[in-house]
Amino acid sequence: MATIYQVSELAGVSLATVSRVMNNNARVSDKTKQKVLKAMAELDYRPNAIAQSLASNRSNSVGVLVSELHGPFFGMMMSGIDLELRNAGKHAIFTAGHSNETDEQDAIEFLISRNCDALILHVEALSNEYLIKLAQGNVPLVLINRYIDEIADQCFYLNNEDGGYLATKAVLEQGHRQIAYISGPLWKQDARDRLKGHQKALAEYHLNFADTLCYEGAYIEQSGLDGVTEILKQQQPFTALVCANDEMASGAIEMLREQHFTIPQDVSVVGFDNVNFSRYLFPKLTTINFPIGEMGVMAAHWVLRHIYRQEQYQINHLFMPQLAWRDSVTTPKSNSR
Amino acid sequence: MATIYQVSELAGVSLATVSRVMNNNARVSDKTKQKVLKAMAELDYRPNAIAQSLASNRSNSVGVLVSELHGPFFGMMMSGIDLELRNAGKHAIFTAGHSNETDEQDAIEFLISRNCDALILHVEALSNEYLIKLAQGNVPLVLINRYIDEIADQCFYLNNEDGGYLATKAVLEQGHRQIAYISGPLWKQDARDRLKGHQKALAEYHLNFADTLCYEGAYIEQSGLDGVTEILKQQQPFTALVCANDEMASGAIEMLREQHFTIPQDVSVVGFDNVNFSRYLFPKLTTINFPIGEMGVMAAHWVLRHIYRQEQYQINHLFMPQLAWRDSVTTPKSNSR
DNA sequence: TTGTATGCGTTATCAC
DNA sequence: GTGATAACGCATACAA
Numbered sequence: 205m206a207t208i209y210q211v212s213e214l215a216g217v218s219l220a221t222v223s224r225v226m227n228n229n230a231r232v233s234d235k236t237k238q239k240v241l242k243a244m245a246e247l248d249y250r251p252n253a254i255a256q257s258l259a260s261n262r263s264n265s266v267g268v269l270v271s272e273l274h275g276p277f278f279g280m281m282m283s284g285i286d287l288e289l290r291n292a293g294k295h296a297i298f299t300a301g302h303s304n305e306t307d308e309q310d311a312i313e314f315l316i317s318r319n320c321d322a323l324i325l326h327v328e329a330l331s332n333e334y335l336i337k338l339a340q341g342n343v344p345l346v347l348i349n350r351y352i353d354e355i356a357d358q359c360f361y362l363n364n365e366d367g368g369y370l371a372t373k374a375v376l377e378q379g380h381r382q383i384a385y386i387s388g389p390l391w392k393q394d395a396r397d398r399l400k401g402h403q404k405a406l407a408e409y410h411l412n413f414a415d416t417l418c419y420e421g422a423y424i425e426q427s428g429l430d431g432v433t434e435i436l437k438q439q440q441p442f443t444a445l446v447c448a449n450d451e452m453a454s455g456a457i458e459m460l461r462e463q464h465f466t467i468p469q470d471v472s473v474v475g476f477d478n479v480n481f482s483r484y485l486f487p488k489l490t491t492i493n494f495p496i497g498e499m500g501v502m503a504a505h506w507v508l509r510h511i512y513r514q515e516q517y518q519i520n521h522l523f524m525p526q527l528a529w530r531d532s533v534t535t536p537k538s539n540s541r
Numbered sequence: 542m543a544t545i546y547q548v549s550e551l552a553g554v555s556l557a558t559v560s561r562v563m564n565n566n567a568r569v570s571d572k573t574k575q576k577v578l579k580a581m582a583e584l585d586y587r588p589n590a591i592a593q594s595l596a597s598n599r600s601n602s603v604g605v606l607v608s609e610l611h612g613p614f615f616g617m618m619m620s621g622i623d624l625e626l627r628n629a630g631k632h633a634i635f636t637a638g639h640s641n642e643t644d645e646q647d648a649i650e651f652l653i654s655r656n657c658d659a660l661i662l663h664v665e666a667l668s669n670e671y672l673i674k675l676a677q678g679n680v681p682l683v684l685i686n687r688y689i690d691e692i693a694d695q696c697f698y699l700n701n702e703d704g705g706y707l708a709t710k711a712v713l714e715q716g717h718r719q720i721a722y723i724s725g726p727l728w729k730q731d732a733r734d735r736l737k738g739h740q741k742a743l744a745e746y747h748l749n750f751a752d753t754l755c756y757e758g759a760y761i762e763q764s765g766l767d768g769v770t771e772i773l774k775q776q777q778p779f780t781a782l783v784c785a786n787d788e789m790a791s792g793a794i795e796m797l798r799e800q801h802f803t804i805p806q807d808v809s810v811v812g813f814d815n816v817n818f819s820r821y822l823f824p825k826l827t828t829i830n831f832p833i834g835e836m837g838v839m840a841a842h843w844v845l846r847h848i849y850r851q852e853q854y855q856i857n858h859l860f861m862p863q864l865a866w867r868d869s870v871t872t873p874k875s876n877s878r
Numbered sequence: 879t880t881g882t883a884t885g886c887g888t889t890a891t892c893a894c
Numbered sequence: 895g896t897g898a899t900a901a902c903g904c905a906t907a908c909a910a
Binding site: 554555556557558561567568569570573592594595596597598 | 881
């Protein structure tokens with residue numbers, strides 16, 4: 205692999221000059237510029253990004269932490285970030301935090317040790333305190349799907365309460381009045397917010413929230429199966445089921461079908477997130493769209509604007525959920541119009 | 542950020558000694574070692590991976606190229622690689638090639654410029670010649686889902702012909718004799734191999750392969766819809782449909798249902814790949830398992846063994862497809878036993 | 879066992 | 895406009 209030194213030798217100029225034409229930041233006469241470019245081409249020269257980074261203290265790369273490298277959710281996020289950064293001549297370095305504190309912390313340290321110019325983090329386990337302290341350090345960061353008051357300008361988040369509200373309202377408007385709910389784990393803020401939105405929608409229709417029609421799951425498919433089983437045990441009839449994410453909705457549909465309910469004729473089902481597979485479900489799942497890809501794009505824009513000084517990007521922090529109408533919701537039998 | 546120099550100062554030793562305790566490769570007296578460790582802790586010292594890489598010409602990171610950062614297929618691959626490397630104290634750097642030559646080449650150059658110790662590539666557009674030439678360069682590489690004779694020892698691949706054979710045999714064994722096939726794009730080797738396996742299975746049952754029952758798709762869902770439409774036009778009856786991947790199978794099921802066929806009673810359907818969503822389909826899709834996660838793991842093992850000299854790993858290059866029995870296949874009506 | 883000195887491939891600050 | 899030369903933070907051959 206050719207170095208800048210060999211290029212300078214072949215071109216008959218100094219290191220500094222070669223560096224100048226590479227970075228195109230200082231004035232170089234057209235003649236020497238051509239000589240250098242020719243030498244670079246001849247030697248098939250590629251700058252060593254590591255050395256550049258060490259010398260300039262900038263790496264042109266931004267570190268990204270997601271919970272998992274697989275899964276439709278993070279896939280969209282990574283793709284969005286990658287696309288935007290690449291278009292701007294920057295690069296993303298992805299790591300996984302696996303929703304646990306140790307891995308998340310390790311991943312962040314790795315990213316920092318690689319001289320990332322900025323960090324885009326989707327963290328679940330790390331505390332607010334840790335993140336606030338980190339944000340005060342040398343490396344700029346933004347948070348996706350998390351809101352921390354102290355660093356609000358670096359947060360990108362969804363209005364989960366609105367989402368929960370929209371989901372439940374969708375079935376209310378179809379005439380449903382007996383509505384079951386499978387929640388996410390309530391230690392998570394987004395699960396609490398979604399539930400709150402659900403309750404708000406019920407209240408608007410003067411309906412009471414019934415504990416017997418609510419199950420706290422873990423955002424995994426099995427919770428859908430368990431939730432339906434548990435709720436059915438209560439012997440309290442319901443014509444619609446709202447789930448706090450699509451995985452649980454999928455499990456719920458499976459169990460409902462097993463119990464000889466037809467979807468949506470016997471029970472309407474709504475999910476949340478609009479992950480990739482939701483349109484493969486049968487019936488195609490009505491759900492709430494979580495614009496995670498756009499949030500990734502926006503986080504990338506923030507970095508481009510604030511770190512790489514590309515002022516053309518407009519930033520907004522709050523994202524709105526939207527209902528994705530598909531086939532898993534209809535009017536209740538007893539109340540069809 | 543503290544440097545090795547400040548640590549050496551605080552500990553009252555030389556740079557070299559600090560470096561030694563970090564790398565744990567030369568003998569250091571326990572006493573000085575403790576002093577150094579204490580100083581490191583006190584300064585909250587983190588080694589600068591960039592500087593390490595420049596000085597040692599090793600980065601402890603391996604570059605990974607996938608076609609897309611999203612999608613269930615590559616997600617599993619990335620996760621597998623990440624897990625194995627992380628366990629060994631190495632790291633993966635992921636980039637996307639988007640199935641086109643320019644992006645794939647750019648991505649590879651990026652990875653090389655980052656001093657990756659090795660490359661794990663899932664390429665689609667780059668030519669054999671390019672890859673062979675690349676393999677002769679300084680940075681070791683392995684190929685996933687591709688076989689090139691000249692560098693066979695660096696290739697990890699599935700027996701696609703066997704897979705195609707298994708898929709078709711599955712319906713043959715159920716008694717089907719009129720079998721339609723939706724192929725992948727035949728310029729791709731794997732699509733050709735899968736078709737070949739299909740034909741082999743037919744031949745074993747003394748059945749002729751009929752062009753009228755075969756459609757060449759593009760490995761996308763729409764091809765499933767189009768394929769079914771096209772084949773139905775031929776007015777040639779069939780009781781089973783084998784698709785060269787799951788996306789197309791999903792599209793096919795959708796169109797079949799739209800045309801009032803019940804799956805699997807009227808038409809049995811088989812997919813290929815066993816991507817994540819195949820078990821969310823209704824009915825749950827019978828398909829051929831493509832062990833992409835394991836292939837990623839194996840590629841990581843190859844790198845660990847050959848580049849990082851961890852001899853404990855056993856390597857094998859050829860992966861066998863397996864039938865994943867689910868609900869989309871049954872015996873044909875006309876021939877139920 | 880420990881320290882000194884040099885180099886890794888750049889960038890950047892000086893001079894000229 | 896161009897060329898020396900000193901960083902950047904660390905690894906390592908060689909001395910001691």
